[in-house]
Amino acid sequence: NRLMGISAEPESSLTYDELLKTKFTNYPKTETSKKLIKAAISDNDFMKNLEQFQIDEITDCMYPVEYAKDLYIIKEGDIGSAVYIIEEGTLEVTKGGRFLSKMGPQKMFGELAILYNCTRTATVKAITDCKLWAIERQCFRTIMMRSGLLKQKEYIEFLKTVPSFSKLSDEIVLKIANVLDEITYKKVNVTINDRNNTVLSSPSRDQNMNLTTSTTMALEKFIRTLTRGEFFGERALQGEETRSANIIAESPTVTCLVIDRASFNQLISGLNEIKTKRYDQDISERKILNERFAHLK
Numbered sequence: 056n057r058l059m060g061i062s063a064e065p066e067s068s069l070t071y072d073e074l075l076k077t078k079f080t081n082y083p084k085t086e087t088s089k090k091l092i093k094a095a096i097s098d099n100d101f102m103k104n105l106e107q108f109q110i111d112e113i114t115d116c117m118y119p120v121e122y123a124k125d126l127y128i129i130k131e132g133d134i135g136s137a138v139y140i141i142e143e144g145t146l147e148v149t150k151g152g153r154f155l156s157k158m159g160p161q162k163m164f165g166e167l168a169i170l171y172n173c174t175r176t177a178t179v180k181a182i183t184d185c186k187l188w189a190i191e192r193q194c195f196r197t198i199m200m201r202s203g204l205l206k207q208k209e210y211i212e213f214l215k216t217v218p219s220f221s222k223l224s225d226e227i228v229l230k231i232a233n234v235l236d237e238i239t240y241k242k243v244n245v246t247i248n249d250r251n252n253t254v255l256s257s258p259s260r261d262q263n264m265n266l267t268t269s270t271t272m273a274l275e276k277f278i279r280t281l282t283r284g285e286f287f288g289e290r291a292l293q294g295e296e297t298r299s300a301n302i303i304a305e306s307p308t309v310t311c312l313v314i315d316r317a318s319f320n321q322l323i324s325g326l327n328e329i330k331t332k333r334y335d336q337d338i339s340e341r342k343i344l345n346e347r348f349a350h351l352k
């Protein structure tokens with residue numbers, strides 16, 4: 056979900072505003088260390104979808120710690136208090152006394168107990184002297200949740216500017232904001248031809264998408280340009296099985312907020328605006344095409 060898979064738990068007792076305002080200490084570090092930390096975050100399977108600003112914030116908040124050879128950094132079954140990245144040294148991971156793996160520089164560990172609010176899933180021990188970077192649990196979780204909240208706020212504000220959604224209750228707008236995915240299309244022939252999603256709108260003012268129809272004879276006809284705040288892709292989700300037109304990115308990149316079929320049906324499809332959206336131009340286009348190809352039928 057939008058809070059990046061972080062589960063709700065009693066420790067997150069901060070209010071919305073407190074969560075947004077909390078500031079953490081930044082620890083100075085060399086460019087080389089910053090690079091290493093960022094690379095470690097990007098390499099981690101559970102972290103690689105983070106936003107760049109989250110990666111930057113986590114990097115700034117990490118502080119240095121050293122462990123001598125043979126010391127335990129994490130013990131299986133404990134409650135997790137920090138996430139680590141290795142700068143120097145070799146560490147060993149074991150579970151129930153069984154060897155799992157060795158880890159070296161530019162590797163993140165200790166993230167599971169904190170992301171998923173479970174106890175430590177394995178034991179981690181220094182097998183040489185080690186230099187690590189660490190980030191406290193609360194700091195790490197706040198950064199992760201904060202970005203979710205900021206995105207949520209941005210989506211809510213945007214959805215309220217879309218005329219079709221302006222009459223929706225705050226509750227429904229919040230629910231829509233929570234299920235949206237953001238997808239960026241490049242200016243190549245992007246055809247929205249999947250069956251499961253609808254695209255709500257393109258957020259940026261200078262971004263356009265072109266709506267065209269094509270027949271099986273490969274004749275493509277321009278219909279209109281769609282801009283920020285317009286929605287498309289809703290028809291095929293309302294009973295019609297196949298997409299009735301192609302939508303092609305015209306600007307170098309177009310960012311769309313996308314909602315899946317199940318959420319669309321649950322939250323949006325009953326809206327009058329969407330039910331009654333008319334495609335007058337579209338209808339006249341069809342007439343032209345029908346007339347043009349009448350002799351082939």
Ligand code: CMP
Pocket residue numbers: 129135148155156163164165166167168169174175176177178179
């Ligand atoms: P966490 O469960 O918080 O604490 C122990 C850490 O060991 C865990 O997060 C992972 O980062 C790491 N870990 C768990 N299983 C493995 C594995 N099979 N190989 C390497 N690292 C692991």
